[in-house]
Amino acid sequence: MPTELRRPERTFSIRQLCTEFKATPRALRFYEDKGLLTPARDGMNRVYSYKDRARLILILRGKRVGLSLQEIREILELYGEEDEVMVQNAHSLKKFREKIVDLEQQREDIDGAISELRTACERLEKHLADKRPDLLPKAADYDQMLRARLDGHAEPVAAK
Amino acid sequence: MPTELRRPERTFSIRQLCTEFKATPRALRFYEDKGLLTPARDGMNRVYSYKDRARLILILRGKRVGLSLQEIREILELYGEEDEVMVQNAHSLKKFREKIVDLEQQREDIDGAISELRTACERLEKHLADKRPDLLPKAADYDQMLRARLDGHAEPVAAK
DNA sequence: GCGAGCCTTGACGTTGACGTAAAGGGCATA
DNA sequence: TATGCCCTTTACGTCAACGTCAAGGCTCGC
Structure with a gap:
């Protein structure tokens, strides 16, 4: 594989995101439990996409302004279903x-x-x-x- | 007593403050427990002064901006002791x-x-x-x- | 092949900020 | 005098958002 695996399709481990955003693995798993994140899997391991990372950023900011995880989830859901029932x-x-x-x-x-x-x-x-x-x-x-x-x-x- | 007992020395019952600020008696007592409020007493009953009311306003605003009761107390304490140890x-x-x-x-x-x-x-x-x-x-x-x-x-x- | 270090899934503990129920006192109105 | 309605304290319950083990699996480097 060439050295250029930069922005587009990059993936992240749980620890990478954690150290990047000063979160804990436990927290990310918790968000997943609550339906705010749904990273892919490589075997057992979680694999976070760029989209997942973007969602995480929104989650953390939501938290900082005092939104509950529940409220944050509702907002995030809007950015996916787009034309659901x-x-x-x-x-x-x-x-x-x-x-x-x-x-x-x-x-x-x-x-x-x-x-x-x-x-x-x-x-x-x-x-x-x-x-x-x-x-x-x-x-x-x-x-x-x-x-x-x-x-x-x-x-x-x-x-x- | 004359009809003018308006602003200056007015006092409030717990329920008055609660309905005024959409709080609960439990909450006010809790703040008292934690040392954020110290209303006077009339027998057993709490009697809140205008100053108490002002403190309550600050407490509620502090909460809205995400301060913990602990932090709020520290701020409030500053407005009293002024020159303590x-x-x-x-x-x-x-x-x-x-x-x-x-x-x-x-x-x-x-x-x-x-x-x-x-x-x-x-x-x-x-x-x-x-x-x-x-x-x-x-x-x-x-x-x-x-x-x-x-x-x-x-x-x-x-x-x- | 084995320890280090990452990951996983339970499952129970914790903290803050109250809610809620129990048991009782005080005053007013019917 | 009884029925409410408000107040009190004490004490246990709850909810969110994780923290903190415990027990185990993969994989790298030696």
């Missing part, structure tokens, strides 16, 4: 619309929480600066941490 | 900063999720328009629903 999909549509409203609400909540945390931080900082200036951490550290996180995250986690 | 608060500061980064990440996730859900909705709508136009819900309904939610929400839930 869908009569009750009017129901799905309604639920999705509601979820959008929820998420917009959540966005506001987050903005609020962020500004509150910022305030709390400022107060703490001032307090510390007054009484225990020795304990003040370097601001630069956080700049660095922030940058580090903003690169990686949902997209492949720095697979070293 | 705080040496390890440098640690809190660090944790809050990290949480801010988390939340900013989460905001991005939500934006992504929203646009994905919108796409999903559009596809579903088109599909339905094609095959089962009879099932299409009226768009106006959602305008209404959206408005209804954007008024109420974290602030008092329409206490009818």
Whole structure:
């Protein structure tokens, strides 16, 4: 086989995906149990396709925004059946619309929480600066941490 | 007593707060157990002050953005002790900063999720328009629903 | 041929955030 | 005085989302 087995038909082992996304095998199997993933098999072993990987990305992001696995599954199912016996999909549509409203609400909540945390931080900082200036951490550290996180995250986690 | 016992010193029963914020008595007692609320007592009964109510609002919002009760408690504690024996608060500061980064990440996730859900909705709508136009819900309904939610929400839930 | 290291399938344990049922007290209205 | 309705505490149950063994199979390298 030639060296070019790059993007298109690549497959992944469970461990590859796990280290790539900082998940655990147990979690991936659990998602499979719940019908969110259905990787192929090579004998006994799971073989994940690029599509599976894409689904996993969606799953993880869904989780981060607070969707239940159940909700995530419903969304994912939409991207497959496309033209199945869908009569009750009017129901799905309604639920999705509601979820959008929820998420917009959540966005506001987050903005609020962020500004509150910022305030709390400022107060703490001032307090510390007054009484225990020795304990003040370097601001630069956080700049660095922030940058580090903003690169990686949902997209492949720095697979070293 | 005069009819004006409005804003300042008002107190609330557990049920009042529950119906106002769509919580359950069990939940409020649970928060108390965990040290997030400490309402006064009238004999055996809990009496919530305006400050307690404010804390409750923060608790509920914290929950909506995915904070654990533990984390929420730490934030709330900051708004009271102000100048206690705080040496390890440098640690809190660090944790809050990290949480801010988390939340900013989460905001991005939500934006992504929203646009994905919108796409999903559009596809579903088109599909339905094609095959089962009879099932299409009226768009106006959602305008209404959206408005209804954007008024109420974290602030008092329409206490009818 | 055998240990290391990957994988598999059960099956039970855990944690957080409550739900739910039991047993009782306090006040009001019929 | 009895019937509700609200409150209380104590205690056990539940649900999601895994974690954590246990027991076993494949395959590589030596």
